[in-house]
Amino acid sequence: xxxxxxxxxxxxxxxxxxxxxxxxxxxxxxxxxxxxxxxxxxxxxxxxxxxxxxxxxxxxxxxxxxxxxxxxxxxxxxxxxxxxxxxxxxxxxxxxxxxxxxxxxxxxxxxxx
Amino acid sequence: xxxxxxxxxxxxxxxxxxxxxxxxxxxxxxxxxxxxxxxxxxxxxxxxxxxxxxxxxxxxxxxxxxxxxxxxxxxxxxxxxxxxxxxxxxxxxxxxxxxxxxxxxxxxxxx
Numbered sequence: 001x002x003x004x005x006x007x008x009x010x011x012x013x014x015x016x017x018x019x020x021x022x023x024x025x026x027x028x029x030x031x032x033x034x035x036x037x038x039x040x041x042x043x044x045x046x047x048x049x050x051x052x053x054x055x056x057x058x059x060x061x062x063x064x065x066x067x068x069x070x071x072x073x074x075x076x077x078x079x080x081x082x083x084x085x086x087x088x089x090x091x092x093x094x095x096x097x098x099x100x101x102x103x104x105x106x107x108x109x110x111x112x113x
Numbered sequence: 114x115x116x117x118x119x120x121x122x123x124x125x126x127x128x129x130x131x132x133x134x135x136x137x138x139x140x141x142x143x144x145x146x147x148x149x150x151x152x153x154x155x156x157x158x159x160x161x162x163x164x165x166x167x168x169x170x171x172x173x174x175x176x177x178x179x180x181x182x183x184x185x186x187x188x189x190x191x192x193x194x195x196x197x198x199x200x201x202x203x204x205x206x207x208x209x210x211x212x213x214x215x216x217x218x219x220x221x222x223x224x
Contacts (some may be wrong), residue, residue, distance in 0.1 A: 007160070042117075042217055043212070045213070088154070102143070102159075105159045107156045
C-alpha cells in the first residue's frame with residue numbers, strides 16, 4: 001500500500017517568493033496535518049484538516065495557509081518567504097481527527113536564500 | 114514550558130549494549146503517546162502508540178512502556194542499523210488532535 005506522498009522533495013527559493021507544497025494521504029485517510037521541522041528540533045504543528053475543513057492551527061504567521069481537496073490531498077502555501085522558513089515540511093495523515101496515529105510522508109526540504 | 118522532554122539528547126552505544134530512552138510529559142488528559150524513528154533528511158517512521166499507563170508494546174529489539182508521567186523506549190542488544198533519532202510525541206485534550214513533539218534522542222550504535 002502506498003504511504004503518504006509529498007512533492008516536491010527539494011525546493012530552493014529566494015526571500016519574498018511564494019511556495020506551494022503538496023501532499024497525498026494514505027488511501028482512506030481523511031485527516032491531513034502539516035508540520036515544520038528545523039534542524040535539531042522536533043516537528044512543530046502548522047495545520048490540521050479533516051473532511052476538507054481546517055480543524056486546527058499552530059502558532060505560525062498568516063503567511064502560512066493550507067487547504068484540503070475533495071480527494072483529501074492537501075496543499076501548504078507560504079507567502080513572502082523568509083530565511084527562517086528554511087526547514088523540512090512534513091505532511092501526516094490519519095483515518096480521522098483526534099488521538100489516532102499519524103503517518104508521515106518523506107517531507108519537502110525547503111531552502112530559502 | 115516544555116510539555117514533552119526527551120533524554121538523553123544523544124546516546125552512544127556499542128553493538129549489543131542495551132539501554133533506555135526517556136520521554137517525560139506534563140500535559141493532562143493524555144489521548145496517546147507516540148514513538149517515531151527518524152533517519153537524517155527523512156520523515157518520521159511510526160513505531161508505537163501507547164494509550165494508558167501500564168501499557169507495553171514490542172517490536173523486534175524495541176519495547177515501549179508508559180506510566181502516568183513518562184514513557185521509556187527500551188532497546189535490547191542494538192545493532193548499527195538502529196542508529197537514528199527517536200522522537201516522542203503526545204496528543205492530549207488541549208492539542209486539538211495534533212502531536213506535540215519532544216526534541217528527540219539521537220542514538221548511535223557502533224559495531
